[in-house]
Amino acid sequence: MTRVIIITGAGSGIGQGTALTFAERGDTVVAADIDVTAAQHTISRTSEPTAHMAVHCDVSDELSVQQMVASVRARYGRIDVLVNNAGILISKPLHLTSWSEWQRILNTNLGSVYLCSAAVLPTMLKQQTGAIINIASPHSFATTTNIAAYAASKGGVVALTRQMAMDYGRLGIRTNCVVPGAIDTAMLRSDIAHGDGVEASLAGWARVQPIGRVGQPADIANVIYWLAGPDAAFVLGAAIHADGGMLAQLTPPTE
Ligand SMILES: NC(=O)c1ccc[n+]([C@@H]2O[C@H](COP(=O)([O-])OP(=O)(O)OC[C@H]3O[C@@H](n4cnc5c(N)ncnc54)[C@H](O)[C@@H]3O)[C@@H](O)[C@H]2O)c1
Structure with a gap:
């Protein structure tokens, strides 16, 4: 019996990389995204698209989430792994963040x-x-300027991960989170699409990660795959840093 994996935000970036990694290794993937065309594109890139499922879902909307999960249950009858990956970012200080922007990011x-x-x-x-x-995010633990709502939301993700590990660990459900460093995705590229230009900014992120490069979606997908499987059976409530060493350093390197 293959495992059934729901991945939110699977139409792009880390979510897409994760969907392809699980599918390549024999699992059944549900690619859920507010952009269903992008989710369908992800599924079309798998070697057996009819085995998997692309579904529209707005993860900030209760009814939309319930309908997505009901459709997965109806088709496959089980759910083995949930990857809560969908996310958005607005770079603003608190006093310039409108209430509706705050709610959109937090939700x-x-x-x-x-x-x-x-x-x-x-x-x-x-x-x-x-x-x-x-x-989660490096912003769950440390931060830069002007990213109030995003940092608050990602801090909450780590706290909620711990809570869910406590509440459901004894019942057979392991909850953990991954803390990706700077990963080359649409989110990172649109956040740095000002100032020195994208390529120069990517090179800057590569310099502040001790590993000396920006991450790729597969770097995170491999960690998620491990956390979902039997080799991580004793891992519970953890925040696994897959950040090229970003959070390990006290100060950025000098040239
Ligand atoms: N890229 C990075 O450097 C980085 C670093 C740390 C953490 N993260 C986190 O990783 C996750 C994935 O980010 P990414 O870089 O792959 O971003 P991305 O922008 O490439 O992909 C995000 C996906 O989420 C979908 N999405 C957005 N809002 C949604 C909603 N309401 N409902 C359903 N789907 C929705 C988008 O359509 C898109 O397909 C996010 O939670 C992000 O905060 C990213």
Whole structure:
């Protein structure tokens, strides 16, 4: 029996890389995205597209999440792994962040972890097994200027990961999160699409990560895959840093 994996935000970046990694290794993938065309494109890149499923889902909307999870249950009858990956970023200081922008970021990045997890947990609890992997950020632990709502949302993701590990660990469900460094995706490129230009900014991120390069979606997908599987059976409530060493350093290197 193949595992059934729901990945939110699977139409792009880390989510797409994760969907392709699980599919290549024999799992059944549900690519859920607010951009269903992008999710369909991800599934079309797998070697057996008809085995998998692309589905529209706005992870900040309760009904949309419930409908997505119901459609997965109806087709496959089980849910083994949930990857809460969908996220958005606005770079603004708190006083210039409108209430509606605040709510949009918090609901998409943190509310979604609540909504998607609440929707899959009854199935996982019945199965007495499951893995939930949330995507946090270096901003969960340290920060730069002017990124208030995003940093708050990602701090919340780590706290909620710990809580879910406590509450559901004894019931067979392991919850952990991954802390990606700077990963070359549409989100990173649109955030740095000002100032020195994208390529120069990417080179700057490569310099501040001790590994000396920007990450690729596959760097994170491999960690998510490991966390979802039996080799990580004793890992619970962890925030796994896959950040090229970004958070390990006290000061950026001098040239
Ligand atoms: N790229 C990085 O450097 C980086 C670093 C740390 C953490 N992260 C986190 O990794 C996750 C993935 O980011 P990425 O860089 O791959 O971004 P991305 O922009 O490439 O992809 C995000 C995907 O989420 C989807 N999405 C956005 N809002 C949604 C919603 N309401 N409902 C459903 N889907 C929605 C988008 O359509 C898109 O397909 C995010 O949670 C992000 O905060 C990224």
